[in-house]
Amino acid sequence: MSLSPRLHIAESHKAKMEIARNRLMVAIFIFAAAFTLLGLRMLDLGLVQRVAEAGNNHSEHAAVMASRSDIVDRNGVVLATNLQTSSLFARPKRITEPRVAAARITAVLPELSEADVYTKLTSSKSFVWLKRKLTPREKWQVNALGIPGLDFQNEEERIYPQGAMASHVLGYVDIDGKGLSGIERFFNSRLSDPSFADEPLVLSMDVRVQHALGDELSKTMERFSAIGGAGVVLDIETGEVLAMASMPDFDPNHAGSASRDARFNRATAGVYELGSIFKTFTLAMALDSGVVELNDSYDARQPISIAGFKIKDDHPQNRILTLPEIFIYSSNIGAAKIAMDVGGEEQRNFLQRLGMLRPATIELGEVAWPLYPERWRDINTMTISYGHGIAISPLQLAVGSAAMVNGGELITATLIKDHDADYGDRRRIISESTSEQIRAMMRATVQIGTGKNANVPGYRVGGKTGTAEKSDVGGYREDALMSSFMGAFPMDAPRYLVLISVDEPKGIAETYNFSSAGWVAAPTVRNIVARIAPILGVEPSTEEDPHFQQAALLIDASKAN
Amino acid sequence: MKTSHIIIAALVFALALSGLFSLKFVAEGKERQLRALQNQVQDDQRAIRVLKAEWAYLNRPANIQDLAVKYLGLRPLAPKHIYGGLPSLPWRVASGKIDAPLVDFVMTPPDEPVRLANLGKQASIGDTEVILFEAPVVRQPMDAISLLMASDIRLVGGRP
Known part of the structure; x- marks a missing residue:
């Protein structure tokens, strides 16, 4: 009889150990599964998705593309191209002294009328254009004024380096870059097609002739x-x-x-x-x-x-x-x-x-x-x-x-x-x-x-x-x-x-x-x-x-x- | 035994942690570098576009023409300025003895008697002796290079 309680204790101890081991096993299994998942996810991120992301990086790399392709003559001389320019706009609510600001803006941009600028700066809108497509010099001068509430928006401008030459063939575009006449209009969809953006349109013209x-x-x-x-x-x-x-x-x-x-x-x-x-x-x-x-x-x-x-x-x-x-x-x-x-x-x-x-x-x-x-x-x-x-x-x-x-x-x-x-x-x-x-x-x-x-x-x-x-x-x-x-x-x-x-x-x-x-x-x-x-x-x-x-x-x- | 396990695990943990973080920082640094390079490439590409437009602007034929008129005194090319094959080239005479361009000429070896009326004028082109004749038009295309190489050949020129 003296054995039985000990045996009982031993028995119960063994059972408890069994339960503990089982619980441990469950925990180990859960953790192992979780870590396996993490490992797999890491492999996925590291090997599979990384390649895709690298691809993204690559396309980001070639990002400088004009929104409208160039027009060149038969020998590759540029007839029309897009350059980046800045347009000046104002947030009237942030302008503290509109009268002074208007006077100083018109001092560097003389083609704007002071009264006009003042009306724009005091308007209730949150955004007004002051001037589209500034030259780099004008932009620098406006920046030098240091007036808060003025800002620039990057825009593209169509430039015809040859001036009046072949103007009737080339045509021209409106301020948003849409072709209004000539080649610019006839090939408007081709010129503004992003898939052709870095492929110039080659004309049969020869600038020398x-x-x-x-x-x-x-x-x-x-x-x-x-x-x-x-x-x-x-x-x-x-x-x-x-x-x-x-x-x-x-x-x-x-x-x-x-x-x-x-x-x-x-x-x-x-x-x-x-x-x-x-x-x-x-x-x-x-x-x-x-x-x-x-x-x-x-x-x-x-x-x-x-x-x-x-x-x-x-x-x-x-x-x-x-x-x-x-x-x-x-x-x-x-x-x-x-x-x-x-x-x-x-x-x-x-x-x-x-x-x-x-x-x-x-x-x-x-x-x-x-x-x-x-x-x-x-x-x-x-x-x-x-x-x-x-x-x-x-x-x-x-x-x-x-x-x-x-x-x-x-x-x-x-x-x-x-x-x-x-x-x-x-x-x-x-x-x-x-x-x-x-x-x-x-x-x-x-x-x-x-x-x-x-x-x-x-x-x-x-x-x-x-x-x-x-x-x-x-x-x-x-x-x-x-x-x-x-x-x-x-x-x-x-x-x-x-x-x-x-x-x-x-x-x-x-x-x-x-x-x-x-x-x-x-x-x-x-x-x-x-x-x-x-x-x-x-x-x-x-x-x-x-x-x-x-x-x-x-x-x-x-x-x- | 237990302590050593813990120490090893802690070491491995610390090593892995520092490795991971340093890798992360390196990767971030590379990414920043990449972005900076991409920005620079974009700036350069933008600058190239501007320069190309400027190049086209400065090379406007009208501009070149104005500059040429102002500084070079060049005139448009006339047909006579254009080389039309070796036979069409007159002989250039440096000595100044022959002023009329020689449009036709015959080539004879030194020993062969010349059956043309001798004008008695003599000139020399380099080492080559030239005798002028009132020659009937004899057009004989020849390879000028080999002609100039052969020093024992006498040139007999005719006047137009």
Whole structure:
């Protein structure tokens, strides 16, 4: 019996130990599980999520991205870019002495009115803009004032480093960076797309060519006191626009202060009767349809009277003219007769195919519809044959002329340089051989015809003058001309086309008071070609393509008036 | 036994703790450094944008033209200034004896009799003797380099 209580004690002790051990085991298990969880979580954080976070860090690294991508020219010269600027705002409730503050702010920002600033600073709003987009210097000066309650907000500003150059092509943006005209507007969604932010939009333009075009055009305008001008330089193989100018121009950095007239793009949004350059189309159409041949001739002695209207020549030769003579002396009578032989229906179809009866295709919103008669009567056929009674944009004329010169294929004008494009979208308008004949006549026009002033020794320029009287209510004004010249070079393998239109030039003593195309536009094109040909890598040569002789033989220069 | 266990555990604990914290501080320091670098990269990128715009602004063709007119007296390139292949190059004569540019020339070995009317004028281009002739136009494109290398060849120039 003496054993039993001890045994009992031992037994109960053992049971208690068992319970304690079990409890301990439970605790150990819980802790072990918790630590395992922690360990797993650490592994998760350390190995898996860390990689993701590192990725985040990386994207944070490349964070400086403008909200609008740059625009550059074909050689990468910056035409438009975004820079960070600061805008000044005030928290009126924190301004302690609004009158003093207003006086001191207007002292460093003189373009603000003191009364205006005072009203803003005393307003009940919690936030007012004082001035948007300060220059770094202005920002420093405002900071130096040390007025509490003023603060800056970082903003981006669109900068056009080239100033007024190519302003009509680039367009401009509003204060929030939304494109309002030109490329800025046409490609607004592309330019503001974040996925393209660090990928500049590459234009087909070349700033060097653009400068030569704009410089010569504005010089001509100044010289002849013209009211406007437009110019296009086109690559006739690819359709790339190398330069496009419209005068007067404006600075897109301050587009708001430019007049409507300055912002108007005369090269695409203006339609004009561009005159005799249309004879290129008339002769190409007639030669290509087989109605006439190069050595056919027309009597240009008598003016044509039709529907109370008299068609006469500006450079009258008063004799029977061969086709090349009609072209190089720009005979309206000859062109009208040729067009009548071809027929109005055919002429309309030809111009339709050439894209003269619909707006030009270009990456701009400012493109105007051409103006042409709804009913194509004989009088229309005649006047349109020499470029009156139809109004088109200078760009349209350049693209149409390119098809006459480049072997007969219509190209699509573009402002975008595209490495991948094969420029395959071409439509044949005239045959290769007709194009060759047109080229020969264009070269002869510059050698001995109305376009002599466009000749640049070595660069084989060929072209056509176009002098149009501007129409007004109730007829044409003889004193107001539109002088244009379309030139292509080098004529033995034409690659570039230059078109210049000068609006209302006034004759000067040096040009014997003439303001026609041969005196105004042709020398401008000569200067432009002389400047851009070396840039474009055109090799000068004194050798002439023998096929010009074919046309030259049909020209009796000794009888020229 | 028990005490030593506790001491070892405490040591390990202290070691782990200090290790962990020092690691944490190092990581924080690196992060600060990273942020500073990122800020600097951003500032630099911003500065690059500004400089690029300024570069484009200062290189405006109109600006270059004004400066060139003011300081350089350069004029636009004329077609005659452009090199059109070796045959189109006239010979340059340094002595000043020949003022009219020689546009055409023939090359003869020294022994071969020259059948052109001798003008009697002589000039020299470096070591090479040149005799001027009233020559009919003979255009013979040649490699100027090898011509200049061959010292025993006499140049016979013609006048345009």
